[in-house]
Amino acid sequence: MSTFPWITVLTTTPVAGALLLLAVGSRSKNLTRWLALIFSLAALVFTLALWHRFDPTSGVMQFQEQHAWIPALNIDYHVGIDGLGLLMLLLSSIVVPIGMAASWKIEERVPLYFALMLLLQSCLFGAFTALNFVHWFTFWELSLIPAFFLIKLWGGPRRTPAATQFLVYTMVGSIAMLLGFIALYLGTGKFDFIELAQLAQSGHLMPAVITALGIHRFMPHHVALLIFAGVFLGFAVKVPLIPFHTWLPSTYSEAPTGTTIVLTGAMSKMGLYGFLRILLPIFAPQMQAVLTPLLWLAVATIVLSAYSALAQKDLKRIFAYSSINHLGYCLLGIFAMAKFTGGDISLTTQKFAAMSGVLWQMFNHGLTAATIFWFIAMLEARCGGVRGLNDFGGLRKVAPVFTGLMGIALFSSLGLPGLNGFIGEFLIFKGSFPLVTWATSLSVIGLLLTAVVILGILQRVFSGPLNERWTAFPDLTTGERLALAPAIALMFTLGLYPQLILGVVNSTVIQMVQQLKF
Amino acid sequence: MPEVIIVVTALIVLSVDLLFLRNQRTHLRFAVVASLASLGCVVGIFRILQAPEQTNALNGMFLANPLTHLLQIALLSLTIITVLLSVDSTFTEHVGEFVFLILLATTGMLFLVATQDLLIIFISLELLSLSLYVLTAFNKRDSRSSEAALKYFLFGSMSAAFLLYGFSLLYGLSNSTNLIQIASAIHGQSTSPLLAIAIITTVIGFGFKVAAVPFHFWAPDVYESANIPAVGFIASASKVASFFIFFQVMVVGFAGVEGSAVWRHLVHGWVPILAAIAALSMLLGNFVAITQSSVRRLLAYSAIAHAGYMLLALVAHTQQSLAALIYYILTYALATLGAFAVIGVVEKQTGNDHLSSFSGLSRRAPLLSACLFAFILSLAGIPPLAGFFGKFYLFLSALNATPGSNGLLWLVILAIAMSAVSLYYYLQLLKRAFVADPLADANDIHVPALTQAVVVLLAAATLLLGCAPNLLLRWILEAIAASSR
């Protein structure tokens, strides 16, 4: 237990910023924007400090804080981070400033916009560090509110149905999750993730729950599957997994681009985080029982989303589907890890690889997708909101720097070796192939389709004859180049020196896989 | 003896008015006469307080014990209040005669509550009734007042005849006019037809006095048409005396043949009869009151309903229920007097007593309507006014009367349900006063100072007795306990 409440302070810093913004923001828009950015960068600095203090050799939870909150229900305020959590905190701290930078041109009700962004960041921090269901669920649910309003008030022409759809889908999933957890609580009297995971691994969890529920009409393992299904639904909607993904394309495209950045960069990772932190440790036997259908869903997610991306004409929609595709790889890796291997050492090593790949992909997809959407935002700003695939052409003639930098980001998304995107996909495929060969093979199609999409974008937007509309297309300003530089640099750095991250998360990976005990 | 004092006062009042005040203004005459009458009553009260004796003269003809003292003091107080409230009246120039008759009625009541002998009961009842008939008719300018008085007189005489008939039967059955001796004599003869007739006629006689269904037909007309002091007096003091003696006659005189009104265990006697009358009064009184647009008639029907509630005490016939009855009727008297005083003021200024005259009263006469608020809510039985505790205690005593079984529960449930109904029409009156806006042609109401003072006093008493019922209750319980030894 650390004495200084690092995590609580980290989580509350953006809230303080939001309140300050609401109080003084009405005076000047610029003041508001810079103030918001400062607060989110402060959070980034804080996270880096945490990174520095983090002990990479230990696989257990660090910086833990635990206080009784509602003793009657065994609910505690319990927070802590391991490698996974730290990585996600870092991701959130990077993605939100990018989102703010992309929202610089917003003119209406600026203080409210940035305050909502900061609140969203707080919720992300809270969700990634919570270790007790109730207060994790609190942050999970609370994050919906700023997201909803960001979409609803500043979004595109069809924002109301998009926002409503977003909310309804996620809420339904959340309720299913809540019911599942209440069932678990009734059986064990616990809400703590770590304790529940221990119970599950010792095999006592489900029998206790089923006895407590006393539903004798169904077979015990059907009941367990039902509870699993509830919790699964909550996360499946968030990631999203096909077929629960239908909310995503419209939401991403109607949301203001800065919000889309946060949605794709960080909020979608909440779903994956849930898979790793909650589903895998607690519901592993259930996952194994339905592994084949799950793998089919993962494959479908990967392949079909890439295929849909191919058919889109709106840049934001293309990358919305592309996000689904990239996260599908993570799901493949997670499901591969759930496969029962019975202590075979070589296969366990593959699981390490898959797990590391998943973590890497989570972080780097966030970074890459955020950067790509940032570029799209700049494109929109320069072209008055236009972002159709076929509306551009030959931009490299008038904006070579823009083309170059966006090209780097696009190649990262494609998975070019030397950039950060490659390593994640490599590790996942390497780890999953021996474990779930057929699924991995089918997923390769996704890789190919993604390549086609990205190259198509490069060709139609940047190459070819210059579209007359954009002869006055300004290249990147110095300010923008400076702002983009860290992100681009990070892509190269991580691509060439992955140990930077893998070194920190390694122990966590080993710990998590070993806990699976199969 | 206090009765002597009152009679003397009455004569003084009459003479003073006749001899010295003929040529003065009515208001002055009333003031002087009222002061004299009040003085006399106060002296009477002192006399009673000074002589706490237990006497029993002439084989129960003239009693004096703490209970009778209590009631006599109460009656004298009510008389004082009535007389003070009549000071601002303008309906008659026969001031001396008016107050004289009031004092005579008081004398009748004083005798009535202090006796256990049939003869004295009847004589004092007649003294009371005859005075009241004349008082009702006093407003010679209004033909409806005379009509009401005639109705009252005819009904009253007929029921008095019934009563006398019943009394004579009782004498025949027991060879005595003393209630206690009568009781022991008729003890064994529960199925004698003569006794049954005696019971029924007695009930008719007293039922008329207390305005219970089906002997209530005089009440709405009298309440509507008579002059305010008379109505107030009838509704308050005369009810106090009548209920008390009704209780005494039935419970003491007809002890042994009560029967029982316990649900599904009906036993022949006078109790089931009274239970039926009580139920009918509650039902009719409340439901007809809803339809009234004249406030006086509304209060008349509500009086019938309250008579129904009070008959519960007789149905229970325990000492606790006697205490409850006395508490209820005393607080009811205060509230009713106050309510009629307010109606009198409004009537005089607006010309009629329709609900519409009360519109916006709270803005036209704030203090008066605040007092009306207290009176009406007391009648409805809302705490913290006195009427609430009265009802509560009454229902409590009714349920406590049959230990081991909640036998009278059906009657209590009916009473409470009817109270809910009564809340509706009482709120209608208050709604008029407080919610509705004053009519376009309504004028501000000027309240005479004395009336205002008396009304405020009555309202304060109602509130005080509601918050601290023990003040009165303790006195009543001690009196009953002392008198039964």
Add this chain to the structure above:
Amino acid sequence: MLAWTIYISFLGALALLLLPKASTTAARVLALLVAVAGFGIALNAFLTHRTGELITVARHPWIPALGIEYHLAADGISLCLILLTGIVAITGILFSWNIERRTKEFFAFYLLLIGSVYGVFLSYDLFLLFVFYEIVIIPKYFLIAIWGSTRREYGAMKLALYSFIGSAMVLIGLIAAYVVAGAKSMSLDALAGYPFPLHFQMFAFPLVFVGFAILAGLWPFHTWAPTGHVAAPTAASMLLAGVVMKLGAYGCLRVAMTLFPLGLSPWGFHVLGFGSWRDVFALLAIIGIVYGAMVALVQKDFKFVIGYSSVSHMGFILLGLMTLNQIGISGSVVQMFSHGILAGLLFAVVGRMVYDRTHTRELAALGPMNLNKAIPFAAVTFVLAGMASMGLPGFSGFVAELMILIGAWHAFPILAICTGLGIVVGVVYVWRAMQKAFFAEHALASSHSPLPPISIPERLGAVILLATSIAIGLYPQMLLKIITPALNSPLFEGIRKGGWN
């Protein structure tokens, strides 16, 4: 000291009546000072009282002949509710700051109501409790009849009569209990400890419970509530839904369940699937939850949505009581507090912020007014209040509903699932109302004249209520740590013997 909450409220009411006729500002200020003083006393007691045990505030013989005492006492449950009353009282006055017509009478009736509510929560003698319970009816009637809006006289009368009938039922039960227990005392602990015969409890319990539950909005006796809430002026709705309905629930817990715990035990036979009064009332509570939510979903009038949502939320409270386990009942008390705050807030937004400015409550008419731009403070407040009312974590409703849900699951698993349905519908109707009233997309925003901005008292009131809800949402221990010991007191012995399951 706590008794002074009652006394200063009554004295304040009296003082207000004595003020000269046209002194609106003085009336408001005086009323606010009195309410703040009352809240201050309540808060002081709440903070200094650590353990939830019974504190006797006053105990004097009142009517010795009947064993009736003037007995005021408070345990953890009472303290929570007294605190609630204080908060709602203050905010109600803040939201009534703009009343111009007959102001001093308004606040006089208001303070009278507050004083009596404090009285009910503090009473430990059943006669005294009943007295205060009855007194509540009259100021309620006049507040609605004089200053209300839609069909106010009808709504007020309906409310008064329903309340009176409910209390009549309670009166019968109380007198019967008193008589059966030997007619010696009306004190709560004396009667709670008396072993009433089983068959007596089987009849007395439903009588007293339903009597109180009418005021708590138990289905199907709830019909007075939507009419009454809509008819009432804002502050009265806040008090009515926020505090007065809780009087009913409090009575159910404090009186019905402690005096006649055996009334909840199984009958020994089954009728239509019910085996005890507990089953019956639990089912009625759940019907109330779902029915209230469903009806709220189709309302065209904004205030009716909130009115029916009150019925739905009160259903939760009653369900929690019927679970007969510690979690459920504690959750019920927390929900009493939480809904008291949130109902006050919702009615304040709908009544004071929206209706007083737009003079319409029709959702269809409010849409074109683009309220989220015209009165953004109201929009934000409603969003937050709506989220809280849906049961979003972080606000007070979540903890309460979670506890009730868990308690209900222990007791009636199938019915608990229906409760979940109610929660889901709850999300939907709040959503719909919010969308239609504040965020409807309409191009023609500029044709309307600008609405007056939200005044300082309104902002203050909204902030107080929201802050309270968030505080309890984040730190429910504040309430739970005094509720739990209260539930362990000898008063609830009878229920405990039935088994906290």
